Amino acid sequence: MTDTRDVKIRVRNLSKVFGNQPDKALKLRDEGMKRPEILEKTGQTLGLSNVDFDVMEGELLVIMGLSGSGKSTLIRCLNRLIEPTEGEILIDGDDVAKLDDKSLLRCRRKHFSMVFQNFALFPHRTVQQNAEFGLEVRGEEKEVCYQRGRDALKQVGLDGWEDAYPSQLSGGMQQRVGLARALANDSTVLLMDEAFSALDPLIRKDMQQELLALQHKMKKTTIFITHDLDEALSIGDRIILLKDGEIVQIGSPESILTSPANDYVARFVEGVDMSRILTARSAMTDVRATARDDDGPRTALRKMGDNGLDSLFVVRRDRTVLGIITAEDTERAVRENLTDLSSIIHSDCCQVSPEEPLHNLFAMFAGHHHPLAVVDEQSRLLGVVIKGSVLAELAEAGEAHA
Amino acid sequence: MSDATGFTIPKIELGDWIETGLDYLTTNYSSITRGISKFTETGIDVLNDALMWLPEWALIALVTLLCWRLAGTRLAIGSVLGLGLIWNLDLWDPMIESLTLVVIATLVAVVIAVPLGILAALSDRFYKVIMPVLDFMQTMPAFVYLIPAIPFFGIGSVSAIFATVIFSMPPAIRFTTLGIRQVPNDLIEAADAFGATRSQKLFKLQLPLSLPTVMAGINQTIMLALSMVVIAAMIGADGLGNEVWKAIQRLRPGDGFEAGIAVVILAMLLDRLTQTFSKEKKPRS
């Protein structure tokens, strides 16, 4: 299904050698040597070697690998914070690797914004001024900067904190500022280098959910780096696995789980048989909001907006499930001044019992991002299961098992 | 220089060469030096007259208010007592003359030093060139600078300013460079990632973040300037130094100490006042 989308970034043959004799290192690489031998022979570190992949328009691509595998190098080559040694990086057809200084600045301003592991907020600027930075650098009008900065802060739930300084905020809030700074300038690609790794686990889960909600809403092409399989599985549309600067596997979370190509993943996947005893109940989360069958489209849309959802289950007064409505359809209904929801309800939405084994849920997610409704025998809504939490649950079980 | 064999290595005529060079400069560039001289003199006169025009009590009140706002009541009390003592000792006019020289010399030094410091922070090559020069400038005994000043600008305040600027500039350069180089790399990277140009990085990031350090450098420059302005009495600069100088010539240690105490008071006030700028500004919480 990802293949039907346009390619946003095309990376070809990307290599990076740290050191002063890159040619020598690449030659040895071509003769079949691996990173440790090359380092020993020449003192050059092969940061990346022949990396090839595409990033689809609007997808959330996760790059995963152990520490030192080259994740940061890879993401920094894309906007050339690190100069690639060889290879092409085509974004909308332009080769970033060949841009002169001026065009590179323009390219960074238009296409890339970045969120950093250690936040990298500007301590002498207020939260608002931090959010405005990208726009200010691009030379936007004062009011535009102000407005968009404010909007971005609102999106990440920081309204009211505009005049605070970063040092006055908690870690989670600081990273929200980092995210707002990246969202404000509306670049076409969002780069996130271990953006949530410095946060404590609960906040981290929250931020993941929020990122997913934002990403579903804005369809922004996002490249997210992590060394955490859990995180990769719960947020990634696709995952790239790096090892010693080379790609070992590219694929959907499912395919990474079902046919792992590297030991690190394989160890997790051993435990995935656990899914036969794990059930929908374990991956189920509370329903944040539902639409009532007598709600109008406007009410439904507001409920989605208030809760950051892009779909809602429609229930009767006794909580029996009628179906699901999407934000898109509801918006259309509002525009067309429809007064009830009946015409836009998808009554074929998937309903599962809490006892359904987790691995059976994969198939039901195929082709869409909507959650599944978990219902009791009377078809009353108990909770929802989203795709990410199924995978996360499996991964956790795997971890515990391994 | 001779050794046992009677073989002599002739003395290198370093001093002669330097004199020849200075002669060349003074004869060929006298119009420029005269211009600078005139300009500086005017600056000194204007500032001096302005400070003298104010009645003593008014200036004391102004300074005290400033101390109170910037540093608190303790310094304010200190300023009233200290300046009052100077007034009482009849050293008010020389104190103002010294202050004028310090202010002008510091202004000139900062205007030259900060851009040089920025350059040294951004260019490794310039850094390698200027650091030994700064070491040289700082280890050279202070009054050596007085000698070449005279052929250029003659006896008097302009020569004093010239020597003071040279002598007091190094810390401002060093601290500016240090401050900018201290800006964390990840912040520079973040600015780069958003497509900031070199000058945007400089003005939006490096300079604001290095401001406390730069101010610490300027504070040191002011202190050095004050010490030099006092020594510059030897080449005819007015002010407190001149009072000390006169006391030495007349063998009147009491007068000398009085003037010395006035220098200390002035130094402490200038130091504490400028230090408040170099402290990290805490965000209001």
Ligand SMILES: Nc1ncnc2c1ncn2[C@@H]1O[C@H](COP(=O)(O)OP(=O)(O)OP(=O)(O)O)[C@@H](O)[C@H]1O
């Ligand atoms: N500037 C550099 N000079 C030399 N070697 C470097 C440089 N930057 C990175 N490397 C090396 O390149 C390899 C990949 O580093 P990179 O930072 O991309 O790893 P990573 O996957 O991001 O790891 P982590 O999870 O620790 O952030 C490492 O072996 C590292 O030591």
Ligand SMILES: [Mg+2]
């Ligand atoms: Mg990294």
